[in-house]
Amino acid sequence: MATSRALRTDLVDAVVLEVYGLVRDQGWLADRALERVLRREKRLYAVERRAAAESVYGLIRAQGQLDFVLTGALPGEAARARPALSLAYAAWLARSGAAPLDAAAKRLGVPRRELAPVEAAGKAIAALADPLSRFAVEASLPRWIAERFAAELGLDEAVRLGKAMNERAPLTVRANLLRGPREDLQARLAEEGVESTPTPHSPWGLTLDGHANAFALRAFQEGHFEIQDEGSQLIALALGARPNHKLVVDACAGAGGKSLALAMEMRNKGSLLALDPDAERLEEAKRRARRAGVHNLRDRAIPPDETADEALKDLAGKAERVLVDAPCSGLGTLRRKPDARWRLRPEDPARFAGLQRSIAVRCAKLLKPGGRLVYATCSLGRTENDEVADFLATAAPGLVPVPLSETLGAERAAALGADGNRLQLYPHRHGTDGFFMALFQREK
Numbered sequence: 001m002a003t004s005r006a007l008r009t010d011l012v013d014a015v016v017l018e019v020y021g022l023v024r025d026q027g028w029l030a031d032r033a034l035e036r037v038l039r040r041e042k043r044l045y046a047v048e049r050r051a052a053a054e055s056v057y058g059l060i061r062a063q064g065q066l067d068f069v070l071t072g073a074l075p076g077e078a079a080r081a082r083p084a085l086s087l088a089y090a091a092w093l094a095r096s097g098a099a100p101l102d103a104a105a106k107r108l109g110v111p112r113r114e115l116a117p118v119e120a121a122g123k124a125i126a127a128l129a130d131p132l133s134r135f136a137v138e139a140s141l142p143r144w145i146a147e148r149f150a151a152e153l154g155l156d157e158a159v160r161l162g163k164a165m166n167e168r169a170p171l172t173v174r175a176n177l178l179r180g181p182r183e184d185l186q187a188r189l190a191e192e193g194v195e196s197t198p199t200p201h202s203p204w205g206l207t208l209d210g211h212a213n214a215f216a217l218r219a220f221q222e223g224h225f226e227i228q229d230e231g232s233q234l235i236a237l238a239l240g241a242r243p244n245h246k247l248v249v250d251a252c253a254g255a256g257g258k259s260l261a262l263a264m265e266m267r268n269k270g271s272l273l274a275l276d277p278d279a280e281r282l283e284e285a286k287r288r289a290r291r292a293g294v295h296n297l298r299d300r301a302i303p304p305d306e307t308a309d310e311a312l313k314d315l316a317g318k319a320e321r322v323l324v325d326a327p328c329s330g331l332g333t334l335r336r337k338p339d340a341r342w343r344l345r346p347e348d349p350a351r352f353a354g355l356q357r358s359i360a361v362r363c364a365k366l367l368k369p370g371g372r373l374v375y376a377t378c379s380l381g382r383t384e385n386d387e388v389a390d391f392l393a394t395a396a397p398g399l400v401p402v403p404l405s406e407t408l409g410a411e412r413a414a415a416l417g418a419d420g421n422r423l424q425l426y427p428h429r430h431g432t433d434g435f436f437m438a439l440f441q442r443e444k
């Protein structure tokens with residue numbers, strides 16, 4: 001069986017170095033680079049593919065720290081002094097405990113002396129006098145992100161957040177209740193050899209154990225579940241879409257992750273309208289809807305700018321529920337996209353906030369009196385979250401905050417630490433990705 005084979009490290013290493021080079025030096029997205037190289041490398045067994053993927057993501061996560069250890073440059077400043085790919089990889093193998101130092105040097109063909117800084121890494125990091133720089137290096141975060149996390153939570157808690165952002169995210173799925181209850185899905189998964197645990201907060205979630213390839217499971221192919229972070233499920237829950245609603249709008253629907261959960265809440269009744277400027281993503285949402293047995297979903301590609309007002313005119317004042325899952329910097333999802341931290345720029349949160357404000361105000365116009373809107377992001381920090389929610393409350397006429405306990409339920413809202421109409425989810429506190437949500441209602 002493939003799982004009992006010894007890894008052919010030469011093949012794995014070649015893939016890791018090629019993919020890491022594409023990501024680090026050529027700005028490729030990690031997922032894409034990995035997919036592209038692995039598709040070509042048909043010789044690799046599943047276990048070797050997995051090992052290559054883990055090393056690539058491990059290396060990307062540790063990049064800031066490795067650059068510091070090997071060149072002395074602080075994370076984010078290191079681009080000027082990047083160590084050779086094979087040296088960085090050997091240092092990672094040694095630092096992560098995946099291989100002893102001497103073996104790592106030999107395996108990657110780097111002179112042993114070049115790895116000497118790895119032995120003194122702990123001391124070098126501890127010697128950083130500035131606590132923020134130390135945090136940035138330890139968590140392997142660009143300094144500006146470390147600063148933002150610390151400004152939001154205080155340094156001690158930011159350290160816990162930084163750690164959680166560098167852990168592997170759980171594989172969480174949402175049971176598609178249109179096909180049956182969560183317990184039935186759990187039993188089906190067990191029949192397919194996958195154990196799972198109900199998520200603590202979402203009533204629909206299961207966390208799958210081990211390294212299951214969820215897409216290959218029959219239960220997935222037959223639409224019994226979707227892969228969806230628990231936080232993302234909670235955003236759909238917070239909207240409170242119901243079967244008696246005639247029009248629910250998912251205003252930034254993308255590939256429909258939350259649309260499918262909303263259709264489930266509507267029990268396939270009424271009309272669910274998915275909007276997005278990206279027609280390809282909407283096509284993907286429709287494919288997913290077919291698999292999930294969703295048939296109340298319609299879609300409309302809209303312009304990305306203010307001309308969308310005209311394109312949405314016919315819907316003004318008509319929707320009972322509007323979800324604005326706005327485009328954002330994604331600072332809350334670094335554990336799933338570890339390469340994003342090196343691509344993001346300090347000015348990005350403010351840039352997204354401008355877009356978020358205009359999208360949210362535009363979409364609030366679709367609400368009928370008494371209708372409710374959730375503004376959500378997968379980001380952290382006031383700029384894209386509280387400040388946009390504050391703006392929305394003043395800029396959209398007749399919009400008032402509604403406590404999240406009304407849709408999440410009092411017990412769940414309290415357990416999650418909702419603050420009135422707002423909730424910020426964090427990996428280190430909630431085990432979810434970092435999501436923000438705020439609930440509003442248009443006055444009757």
Ligand SMILES: C[S@@+](CC[C@H](N)C(=O)[O-])C[C@H]1O[C@@H](n2cnc3c(N)ncnc32)[C@H](O)[C@@H]1O
Pocket residue numbers: 232251252253254255256257258259275276277278281303304305325326327328359378
């Ligand atoms: C956070 S993603 C949505 C994820 C999706 N709701 C889900 O759960 O899978 C944000 C989406 O906003 C879309 N978007 C970008 N600019 C937009 C605009 N000006 N108006 C509306 N949507 C926009 C993007 O194409 C992207 O699909």
